[in-house]
Amino acid sequence: MSRGIVGKSIAGVVLALTLVGCSMATADPGNGDTLLEEAAVAETLPADLASHVGQSCEFDYQVMTQGAANNYCDADSTGALVWVDQDAHDRAEADLASAREAEAQNVAEAKKKANEAAAATAKAAADAKKKKAAAAEKAAAETKKKAAAAKAEATAKAKATRKAADAQAAKVREQEAKSARAAEKAREKKESAKPKAPKVTANTYYKNCTAVRNAGADPIYKGDPGYSRKLDRDGDGVACE
Structure with a gap:
């Protein structure tokens, strides 16, 4: 220039x-x-x-x-x-400097507000995320609690079922034992009502099962006096059953 x-x-x-x-x-x-x-x-x-x-x-x-x-x-x-003149020029320069300073302040204020808004948005997002995580954790804990309660209930029901089954089985066993005792008593009573079997020897012979029953010797087992194959029709070793 x-x-x-x-x-x-x-x-x-x-x-x-x-x-x-x-x-x-x-x-x-x-x-x-x-x-x-x-x-x-x-x-x-x-x-x-x-x-x-x-x-x-x-x-x-x-x-x-x-x-x-x-x-x-x-x-x-x-x-x-x-x-x-000089005074007017100086005032104009001062006004221009003030305007620039005010503009700079406005820019700084706007930037500050923008940063504060961004920080508020970030905080809101973080709070929302934290709240969502807490809700998810609470829901998971609730689900776990319900699952534990359901498992405990199922275990209690299974235990009650087993107890009832065991009680029923014990009742059946007791009934069977009672029936067995009654049958044993009936058999003993029947045996005691039978006439005493005659004294038999190795040479004892029965013509048929009627004779064996009349003699009170039924049934006759294989190897006992009076046993013969013709009296044992099914061949199971027991004659005149």
Whole structure:
């Protein structure tokens, strides 16, 4: 960037108009190269800065200097570029800095709120997950408890069934034993009612089973006196059953 300064002496007072970065480019038609030329301002300036305040200017980087004082080319409330004095320029710069600071604060506040919202969302998700896990754990414990109760009930029923079956079996065994004792008594009674068998010898002979029964010797087992194969019809070793 080049800087052009134009000075004009009027009534012994010098005003300087400073243009920052206002070079202009022209093309050399002979060789096609681009040539840079220093910008120049050919105008007559009034002798004091105050007379320029409020007048239009061209570039927001222009500065008009007189001694230690300056005019600046700033945008007004409508956006038009006009000359302003040092105080107005400083106020504008301060307002701009305040606006930037406020914007930065707004951005920071928005970021903070976004982070807080994200944290709240994450916390809500974590709480929901924790609540869901607790509910699942509670449901699992309830299911386990019900299963244990059902198993205990089934075990109790099976035990009661076995006890009833054992009692029934014991009752049957007792009945069978009672029946066996009754049968034994009946047999003993029958045996005692039979006439005493006659004394037999090795030569005892019975014509038929009627004779054996009349003699009170029935039944006759194989090997006993009076046994013969003809009296043992089924051949099982017991005659006159």
